Amino acid sequence: LLFRSGVLVSLSLSGPQLEKVVIDRTLAGKLISDTISDAVLTDSFIILSFWEQNKLCFIQFTKKTGSPDVNKRLEKLSSLDFKVLSYIRTEWDPLDASFSTTQPCQVHTVEHSISADKEPMADSCIYEWVRNKIQCMAVTRIPLRSKAICCCRNIAEDKLLLGCEDSSIILYEAHQRVTRLAQAELLPALINCHPSGAIFVVGSSQGELQLFDMALSPIKIQLLAEDCSPKATLQFSKRFDVSCSLTQIQWAVPHTASDRDNSMDVHDLLLIQFDKGPLGVLQFKLGAITRGRLGLVEIIHQYVRYDEIDEAISVLSSMNWDTMGHQCFISMSAIVNHLLRQKLTPEREAQLEASLGAFYTPTRHLLDTTVLEYRDPISRYARRFFHHLLRYQRFEKAFLLAVDIGARDLFMDIHYLAADKGELALAEVAKKKANDIDAESITTGVGKN
Secondary structure (H helix, E strand, O other): OEOOOOOEEEEEEEOOEEEEEEEEOOOOOOOOOOOEEEEEEOOOEEEEEEOOOOEEEEEEOOOOOOOOOOOOOOOOEEEEEOOOOOOOOOOOOEEEEEEOOOOOOEEEEEEEEEOOOOOEEEEEEEEEEEOOEEEEEEEEEEEOOOOEEEEEEOOOOOEEEEEEOOOEEEEEEOOOOEEEEEEOOOOOOEEEEOOOOOEEEEEOOOOEEEEEEOOOOEEOEOOOOOOOOOEOOEEHHHOOOOOOOEEEEEEOOOOOOOOOOOOOOOOOEEEEEEOOOOEEEEEOOOOOOOOOOOOHHHHHHHHHHOOOHHHHHHHHHHOOOOOOHHHHHHHHHHHHHHHHOOOOOHHHHHHHHHHHHHHHOOOOOOOHHHHHHHHHHHHHHHHHHHHHHHHOOOHHHHHHHHHHHOOHHHHHHHHHHHHHOOOHHHHHHHHHHHHHHHHHHHHHOOOOO
16 A cells, blocks of 8 residues: 555555554655655556656665565656657547557557447447557447446456446447446445456445446445345445545456466455545355355356356357357356256256357357367267257258258168157158268268267
């Protein structure tokens, strides 16, 4: 923590418990101004800006001579005048502007805009530093039901979340080019994405929190207790006096692109800050099965464990096979294996179709390399689905699936079972289809199955 006077406070945690507090007053009274407006803190330096002066301070830390420990002391203190390299006027009032975490020469903005019908919209813009000037490279217009009041991008920067005045949450997925909507139980003032990209937390100024997965399914939450009674929101006002508004929620991890979904690190601490205090940390207890992680695969496995299959499929459908194919395949396998162990019902049948459809009928075409890598293992799941349909005598759906797979042996399976059940017309059609595939394979020199 850095206070406006220059006092540094370090808090050490042991789990959720406060273990040690260190107060460092080295900088107090030695700065070019008494009131700090903002700061960037790293292990080796601090950069400060001030309310009263148009200057920056750079403070570097070094090791104390003869000591193996890193003792922070002032080595360099200088002021720098700001120099405007280039500027551009946005078309609409900006809600947010930040440098890209993956492209250092790009700036992402979210701007308030309106449609031709005077309906509220949000423009997601990409500005780039090109040939010594800033240029607008791309604009995506997102329709809204009401004005956006907060926003957040995930760490991969392919999803944009917007909190609106009517408590709606809008998710724009750049890869699939789709917009999703959910209704929050609170008025969103803050949104923060988990580093894994699997969940995000929404906070209201009154000190309420609500969790969602990246498919906008709400996740219930409760404080650790003997009784299991999760709620839609976590309300701090019921736990302690909240006289000021919630000003910050942040996961305890640097928001950089180096932390990817396949990271084995556990990020289960959420910093919560109220204006004028208090300051707190929430530790999420996720149990031994997920090993404390909050990734996409772990979320889907938890959904499957509690038979919340629609939610699991929604998360799977939001994932990108081209960039996270292994995670997608593991997640699909968990869902399909679970469903194939259940009695076939119209609901289960639709869920199996949707699960396999995440690969076979995606919103956008997959790369050829992705299709080639996962085509064979997923086709084996499609075959298991086919035989599952036959077991419950779902002949019509099994026939259509056999057409999609295009394998002779599947039509022969339909032929024998249909004949045994007295479905002679279907048996004849299946036999003819098998013979057609056989004849075609002989002509082209392709194997029969």
